[in-house]
Amino acid sequence: MNELRPWVELIAARWRRLLVGGLLMFATVLAGIGLLALSGWFITATALTGLLLAAGVAAQLDIYTPGGGIRFFALARTVSRYLERVYNHDTVLRLLADVRVTLFSRLTMTRPNRVGAKRPADWLNRLIADIDALDTLYLQLVAPPGLALAGLLLAGLVMAMVAPPLIWSLVPLALLPLVLYLLARHTLAPSRNQGEQAEALRGRFVDVIEGNAELQAAHLWSREADALLHNSRTLDNTRLLVERQAAMANGLTLMAVQLASVIAMLTGLSLWRSGELSGPVALLFTLAVLGLGEAFTGLPAAFSRLGATLGAAGRLNGEGESRSPGDSGPHPGPGNLQFADLVVEQNGEALMRPVSLELPEGGRLALIGRSGAGKSTMLDVLAGLNDNWHGELKLAGRALDPASTRDWRSGVSYLTQRTHLFSDTVAANLRIAKPEAADQELNAVLAAVALTPLLERLPNGLYSMIGEQGRRLSGGERRRLALARALLRPSWLLLLDEPFTGLDSATIEQIRVSMEPWLQGRTCVFAGHNTAALPGTDIQLNLDGSQ
Known part of the structure; x- marks a missing residue:
C-alpha cells in the first residue's frame, strides 16, 4: 500500500473539499435510510390504526407529521444526491488536475534518457489510463468505506439507546470488511496484471499500426495479428477472473444485507411480542438496516480494482524525479x-x-x-x-x-x-x-x-x-x-x-x-x-x- 502514500498525501491537501463531499454522501445515505424507515413505519402504523378502527377500538394517528417527514427525506435525498454528485465530481476533476500537474512537474526534472526510453504508447498509457485509474482513490476506496463505517456506528449507537438486542442485526454488516479483505487479496495480483497487460497490448497495437507497411512487405502481418489476439485473450481472461471474484463478493454483500434485515425483523418481532417495541417501530429498524446496506453494496466493485489502482500508482511513482533545494551545481546565470x-x-x-x-x-x-x-x-x-x-x-x-x-x-x-x-x-x-x-x-x-x-x-x-x-x-x-x-x-x-x-x-x-x-x-x-x-x-x- 506504500504506492498510494504520495497520492493520498496529495489529495489530503484538499481535505476541506473531501470533508464536505463526504458529508454530502453521508447526508444522502441518511436521507435514504430515513425515507425507507419512516415510510415503512407510516404504512404499518396506518394499517394497524385502520384495523383497530374496523374492530371498533378507538384509535388515532397523526398523519401530517410523518407525512411531512417523508416528504422532507424524499426531497433531502434528491437534493443531497444531486449536490453530492456535482460537488464530488468537481472534486475528483480537481484532484486529477493536481495529479497531472504533480506528474508533469516531476517529468520536467527527469533525465531525458529515461524519458526517451519509453515508447509514445507507454507515455499515452501512463498519462491517461494510469492517471484516470487514480480517480477511484477518493470516490471508491476512501470515502465509501468511511461512509459505511460511520453509518454502521451511528446505527449501532441508536439501537443501543432504543433496543440493544437489535445490535445483533448489524453483525453480518460488521463482518463484510473480512469479505472485502479476502476479495482484495485474491484480486490484487490479477487486477494489477490487468493494467500491465492492457499497457502491453496498447503498445504492441500501436507498433503494429505504425509498422503496417513494413510488416505487410515482410509477410509478418499474420504473425503479429495472432500475437495481438493472444495478448487480447490473456487480458480478457484476467478481466474475467477479476469480475468473477467481484461478482462473488457482491453476492456475499447482498446476502449479508438481507441477512441483517432478517435478523432485525426477527429481533424486532421478538421485542414486539415482549412489549418492548411497537410493531411500526420494529419495522422501522428493519427497513433502516436494509437502507444501511446501500452504503455497502458498492464496495466489492471498488476493492476488486484495488490492484489496478496500486499498479497505476506504482508506475506513476516510478516516473519523474524530484530535486531538493540542495542539489549540486551552480545556480544558473551568466558566466564563461x-x-x-x-x-x-x-x-x-x-x-x-x-x-x-x-x-x-x-x-x-x-x-x-x-x-x-x-x-x-x-x-x-x-x-x-x-x-x-x-x-x-x-x-x-x-x-x-x-x-x-x-x-x-x-x-x-x-x-x-x-x-x-x-x-x-x-x-x-x-x-x-x-x-x-x-x-x-x-x-x-x-x-x-x-x-x-x-x-x-x-x-x-x-x-x-x-x-x-x-x-x-x-x-x-x-x-x-x-x-x-x-x-x-x-x-x-x-x-x-x-x-x-x-x-x-x-x-x-x-x-x-x-x-x-x-x-x-x-x-x-x-x-x-x-x-x-x-x-x-x-x-x-x-x-x-x-x-
Whole structure:
C-alpha cells in the first residue's frame, strides 16, 4: 500500500473539499435510510390504526407529521444526491488536475534518457489510463468505506439507546470488511496484471499500426495479428477472473444485507411480542438496516480494482524525479563556459573527438559539421536534456552538470530541429516563452523573423488560430514562429539548432540582420552544416572528422 502514500498525501491537501463531499454522501445515505424507515413505519402504523378502527377500538394517528417527514427525506435525498454528485465530481476533476500537474512537474526534472526510453504508447498509457485509474482513490476506496463505517456506528449507537438486542442485526454488516479483505487479496495480483497487460497490448497495437507497411512487405502481418489476439485473450481472461471474484463478493454483500434485515425483523418481532417495541417501530429498524446496506453494496466493485489502482500508482511513482533545494551545481546565470576534453556519446559510442575551448560570457559559438557529427547532441547536453557525456564542463570556473543542476533550464532558451507548435493562436504560442509579453513585444519579435506579412495576412493577426502543429502555416513560417518564441524567452544562454531550416537565402540574410538586437548580451551556441546558415559568430568549432 506504500504506492498510494504520495497520492493520498496529495489529495489530503484538499481535505476541506473531501470533508464536505463526504458529508454530502453521508447526508444522502441518511436521507435514504430515513425515507425507507419512516415510510415503512407510516404504512404499518396506518394499517394497524385502520384495523383497530374496523374492530371498533378507538384509535388515532397523526398523519401530517410523518407525512411531512417523508416528504422532507424524499426531497433531502434528491437534493443531497444531486449536490453530492456535482460537488464530488468537481472534486475528483480537481484532484486529477493536481495529479497531472504533480506528474508533469516531476517529468520536467527527469533525465531525458529515461524519458526517451519509453515508447509514445507507454507515455499515452501512463498519462491517461494510469492517471484516470487514480480517480477511484477518493470516490471508491476512501470515502465509501468511511461512509459505511460511520453509518454502521451511528446505527449501532441508536439501537443501543432504543433496543440493544437489535445490535445483533448489524453483525453480518460488521463482518463484510473480512469479505472485502479476502476479495482484495485474491484480486490484487490479477487486477494489477490487468493494467500491465492492457499497457502491453496498447503498445504492441500501436507498433503494429505504425509498422503496417513494413510488416505487410515482410509477410509478418499474420504473425503479429495472432500475437495481438493472444495478448487480447490473456487480458480478457484476467478481466474475467477479476469480475468473477467481484461478482462473488457482491453476492456475499447482498446476502449479508438481507441477512441483517432478517435478523432485525426477527429481533424486532421478538421485542414486539415482549412489549418492548411497537410493531411500526420494529419495522422501522428493519427497513433502516436494509437502507444501511446501500452504503455497502458498492464496495466489492471498488476493492476488486484495488490492484489496478496500486499498479497505476506504482508506475506513476516510478516516473519523474524530484530535486531538493540542495542539489549540486551552480545556480544558473551568466558566466564563461569552459569545455575540457568534452565528449558526447550515443549508445555508448563517442560522437566526436574531445572538445576543449572557452566561450566567454555573451560570446557566440558555431558548431559546424555533417549530419551525425554530434551537433544536436552537444546542444542537448548544454540544455540539460542529455547526460551521456564525459569530460569537464564549467560555468564561471565551477564544475557544471546541466542535467542535474537545479533550475538550469530556467536560464536556457532552446530551438531544436523539431518545430512544435500548439493548436492555439500565434500570441498564445509565443507567450509560452514569456507569458507577460505585451502585443507590442510580440509584434517586434515577429518582425525580427520576417513574419510581419504573415500577421497582415491572418484574419485576426496575433490572435489567429494556426491549427494543429501550425498546419495553417507553411513550413518556413512554422520554423520562424518557433525561432521567434526562442528569441522571446528571457534567458542568458540561447541554443539554436539549424534555425534557418526551410528558408531561402534572401530571407536568411534579412533575419540574420534583424535578429541581432535579440542576441545582444546573450551567450549563444548555434549548430548547422555551415556558417552561411547561422547568425554571426565569434568562435567556430568544426566537428567533422570526429571519432
